[in-house]
Amino acid sequence: MHWRALIRLFGLLLMLYSLSFVPSLILALVDQDGEWWVFLASLVLTASVGLLLWWPNDHCDNELSVRDGFLVVALFWALLGLFGALPFIFGLHLNLTDAVFESISGFTTTGATVIDGLDQLPPSILYHRQQIQWLGGMGVIVLAVAILPLLGVGGMQLYRAEASGLTKHEKPTPRIGETARAFWSLYLGLTVTCALAFWLAGMTPFDAVGHAFTTVATGGFSTHDASLGYYDSPLIEAIAIVFMLAGGINFTVHFVAWHDQDVRAYLRDPETRAFGLIALGGALFVSASLYWIGVYADGWQALRHGTFQVVSILTSTGFSTATFSDWPLHIPLVLVILSFIGGCGGSTAGGIKVLRVILLAKLGVRQLFQFIHPHAVLEVKIGRRLIQEEVLLSVWGFYVLYIATCLLLTVAMMAAGLDLESAVGAVFTTVNLCGPGLGEVAVTFATVDPVVKWLGIFGMLAGRLEIFTLLILFIPAFWRH
Amino acid sequence: MHWRALIRLFGLLLMLYSLSFVPSLILALVDQDGEWWVFLASLVLTASVGLLLWWPNDHCDNELSVRDGFLVVALFWALLGLFGALPFIFGLHLNLTDAVFESISGFTTTGATVIDGLDQLPPSILYHRQQIQWLGGMGVIVLAVAILPLLGVGGMQLYRAEASGLTKHEKPTPRIGETARAFWSLYLGLTVTCALAFWLAGMTPFDAVGHAFTTVATGGFSTHDASLGYYDSPLIEAIAIVFMLAGGINFTVHFVAWHDQDVRAYLRDPETRAFGLIALGGALFVSASLYWIGVYADGWQALRHGTFQVVSILTSTGFSTATFSDWPLHIPLVLVILSFIGGCGGSTAGGIKVLRVILLAKLGVRQLFQFIHPHAVLEVKIGRRLIQEEVLLSVWGFYVLYIATCLLLTVAMMAAGLDLESAVGAVFTTVNLCGPGLGEVAVTFATVDPVVKWLGIFGMLAGRLEIFTLLILFIPAFWRH
Ligand SMILES: [K+]
Ligand SMILES: [K+]
Numbered sequence: 001m002h003w004r005a006l007i008r009l010f011g012l013l014l015m016l017y018s019l020s021f022v023p024s025l026i027l028a029l030v031d032q033d034g035e036w037w038v039f040l041a042s043l044v045l046t047a048s049v050g051l052l053l054w055w056p057n058d059h060c061d062n063e064l065s066v067r068d069g070f071l072v073v074a075l076f077w078a079l080l081g082l083f084g085a086l087p088f089i090f091g092l093h094l095n096l097t098d099a100v101f102e103s104i105s106g107f108t109t110t111g112a113t114v115i116d117g118l119d120q121l122p123p124s125i126l127y128h129r130q131q132i133q134w135l136g137g138m139g140v141i142v143l144a145v146a147i148l149p150l151l152g153v154g155g156m157q158l159y160r161a162e163a164s165g166l167t168k169h170e171k172p173t174p175r176i177g178e179t180a181r182a183f184w185s186l187y188l189g190l191t192v193t194c195a196l197a198f199w200l201a202g203m204t205p206f207d208a209v210g211h212a213f214t215t216v217a218t219g220g221f222s223t224h225d226a227s228l229g230y231y232d233s234p235l236i237e238a239i240a241i242v243f244m245l246a247g248g249i250n251f252t253v254h255f256v257a258w259h260d261q262d263v264r265a266y267l268r269d270p271e272t273r274a275f276g277l278i279a280l281g282g283a284l285f286v287s288a289s290l291y292w293i294g295v296y297a298d299g300w301q302a303l304r305h306g307t308f309q310v311v312s313i314l315t316s317t318g319f320s321t322a323t324f325s326d327w328p329l330h331i332p333l334v335l336v337i338l339s340f341i342g343g344c345g346g347s348t349a350g351g352i353k354v355l356r357v358i359l360l361a362k363l364g365v366r367q368l369f370q371f372i373h374p375h376a377v378l379e380v381k382i383g384r385r386l387i388q389e390e391v392l393l394s395v396w397g398f399y400v401l402y403i404a405t406c407l408l409l410t411v412a413m414m415a416a417g418l419d420l421e422s423a424v425g426a427v428f429t430t431v432n433l434c435g436p437g438l439g440e441v442a443v444t445f446a447t448v449d450p451v452v453k454w455l456g457i458f459g460m461l462a463g464r465l466e467i468f469t470l471l472i473l474f475i476p477a478f479w480r481h
Numbered sequence: 482m483h484w485r486a487l488i489r490l491f492g493l494l495l496m497l498y499s500l501s502f503v504p505s506l507i508l509a510l511v512d513q514d515g516e517w518w519v520f521l522a523s524l525v526l527t528a529s530v531g532l533l534l535w536w537p538n539d540h541c542d543n544e545l546s547v548r549d550g551f552l553v554v555a556l557f558w559a560l561l562g563l564f565g566a567l568p569f570i571f572g573l574h575l576n577l578t579d580a581v582f583e584s585i586s587g588f589t590t591t592g593a594t595v596i597d598g599l600d601q602l603p604p605s606i607l608y609h610r611q612q613i614q615w616l617g618g619m620g621v622i623v624l625a626v627a628i629l630p631l632l633g634v635g636g637m638q639l640y641r642a643e644a645s646g647l648t649k650h651e652k653p654t655p656r657i658g659e660t661a662r663a664f665w666s667l668y669l670g671l672t673v674t675c676a677l678a679f680w681l682a683g684m685t686p687f688d689a690v691g692h693a694f695t696t697v698a699t700g701g702f703s704t705h706d707a708s709l710g711y712y713d714s715p716l717i718e719a720i721a722i723v724f725m726l727a728g729g730i731n732f733t734v735h736f737v738a739w740h741d742q743d744v745r746a747y748l749r750d751p752e753t754r755a756f757g758l759i760a761l762g763g764a765l766f767v768s769a770s771l772y773w774i775g776v777y778a779d780g781w782q783a784l785r786h787g788t789f790q791v792v793s794i795l796t797s798t799g800f801s802t803a804t805f806s807d808w809p810l811h812i813p814l815v816l817v818i819l820s821f822i823g824g825c826g827g828s829t830a831g832g833i834k835v836l837r838v839i840l841l842a843k844l845g846v847r848q849l850f851q852f853i854h855p856h857a858v859l860e861v862k863i864g865r866r867l868i869q870e871e872v873l874l875s876v877w878g879f880y881v882l883y884i885a886t887c888l889l890l891t892v893a894m895m896a897a898g899l900d901l902e903s904a905v906g907a908v909f910t911t912v913n914l915c916g917p918g919l920g921e922v923a924v925t926f927a928t929v930d931p932v933v934k935w936l937g938i939f940g941m942l943a944g945r946l947e948i949f950t951l952l953i954l955f956i957p958a959f960w961r962h
Contacts, residue, residue: 401849
């Protein structure tokens, strides 16, 4: 490990991050909500720590190795999570557990919350909370599009730009920095468009920006306890559906569509196609179930709420217009399964990711055919692309660790006192970066034991870091030279 | 398909099976419990149908193809399940759903029941019920040791006798018929020993034989509603533990140990070793949990009930001395996870099987190491044996289909009205061939909707036929020439 170079990097990062308190500070001063000192203190503290880390190590700008890369990625979320929690401690007097939970939930774009009574919070604090998710989304895009494919996490090498076959051009941009800038422009563009749409549909400018932040980031924090249900507006829900789906699509695909000015790029990408079909099929199935069981006597209302909730959970956003955990029979479980599928790779969404699920399903079916034709050589393809066995094994490894992590977390949460339904709800919603759960954690994590909250923090980090990047830190061989 | 040859085979099979009603008939006559006509009618009906199937096709003794093999295996369980249900219909006036559920639960060695009030049933019916499981166990041994490895189901080619590396001798016996006879002798020997042990420990001869049948078969049917808890005898429980473990070990390993007169054969087999370690670790963890939470204030009682329940669930037997679903916190979930691991391949146990779980775990760990050393060529080994990637993919296909089947069954059972806990309980206990579940099906399936019972029947058949052998029948390509 190049420790001093790492420390220098994190010093720079914290100084940069301290600037993110400025908008909240200005908002507090303009609004005169009395919270300006919260953000000033957070800014000064974060910048000072950053300076102290950076200054003594400024000359240590070694190239970082791949091994360092894992540590950078893991610490990025953990450290920003810690400092992003400062305003919750200073301003809302949350204890450390709650403040870190809320902040990590933001940076990982999970959207689970321990705060009850959002509508009464000072606007500057609310803004800070929404902005955390937006920044987390920016981090994820770089992570998912530029870093994970390089590290080769769980089949993510499939997304290596030069190998993706998405475009006949050369890879979008040659270096991580340029890739990041190109994708951030897209992300910013989507956010601005979304904010304008929300505003035109009747939100206040404050709410429009705040919800645009967490829609495009598939984060799901809201400024109201009732989430998007607060507005009771089919138009706002429709806008949210469009931008949640956009947030759940691979940003490389967005890039190609934008670069070529051709929406057919979305249809050409097999993962985006499958994602669309899963969303459509899920929406129809859940809506039909809602109507058939009689939760909504009106077919239109069933379709409205069914579609919104399916898109919200599948993209791991977690906005709600209804408490789905109260829906009867099989519907909550279907939504839980959709949340495990998640969005596309290279997006801000959580879950196992559509491409991996396709590969898993294709392998299951292939083995059935292998039986019927024992001597046939059956290949696995995505679109016209042959998938190497090495990648298949990598996806398998990912899946095994994903499920093992979920099982162990469920056992641990039950040991900490949750019943089965709540534990399943808490695990799926944190590891898949969703937000709302089942049972006791259907709406918030406010009432659960601190141990459960820390397990949830671990789950959110594991989910955001695609399991591998976090678990690898616990392997002794990683630390040996 | 060689239809007429298949029909001829099943005709012969039914005529043979009709003889299995004779012991119950004799018991009914000796005991004068008035049920002799039930078994006479079942015998005559089964034999007649068999005769009608066999007679017109007697000249059609073509060789069967591998494809026919799948159908033989699937129909074997379904058809015997149907005819084994006759005494429950004639004697207990169960409806068709309940009678078939009980019979399929027997033949698949699951042990889930719809009957409440076992202690009041006529002995001849009880005997019939116990004997079904014993016969089911005999069928499974042939299936798992001789047929599945030939068909190559989900990595079962690992168990091909000549490839197993278990023994320095040639493969145990050259042909399916001789293999079956050798393993049935072992099975019979284990059963007789177990019955003697139970009898010496204080059971009536009737109970001793009945429980020996269902212990060695890891079936779990009992002649008492309270299961083995009826005796409240640590000695009987210890005997059951030994023979449940024996039933959960690969019969090829038993064969080698018996042939070489060397118990170290068990230690030399990596799957048996892992199975032992999982049983030991699980027993210690659950016992410690029971003591720590205070379910049993006495450490000895915690160890006694914890160990018994872990072995009973891990081997998928399902005997109980306590209702584990009432145990607090994480304990039921840990037992559910153990039931998914199951016993060794080539045994009568259910579940994913220890060897497959080891391979899955090794793959997850390998992918973590592959990250740290991206260019290393890392092999997966069991003991000293290198596992081919083809076998790994086969295991993966199995696992994907196993989990997909469980998820779909859970959704379907919740759609039929079960709550999450009961649905999880009903699915794990049927697919893993366990017996007792959670929630509403913690003890019996008596109260659930008929739809749930049929889903359970599907689950038990899918679990017994290692998923593949059942699902393959639903693939159109299987039926095309
Ligand atoms: K979210
Ligand atoms: K059983």
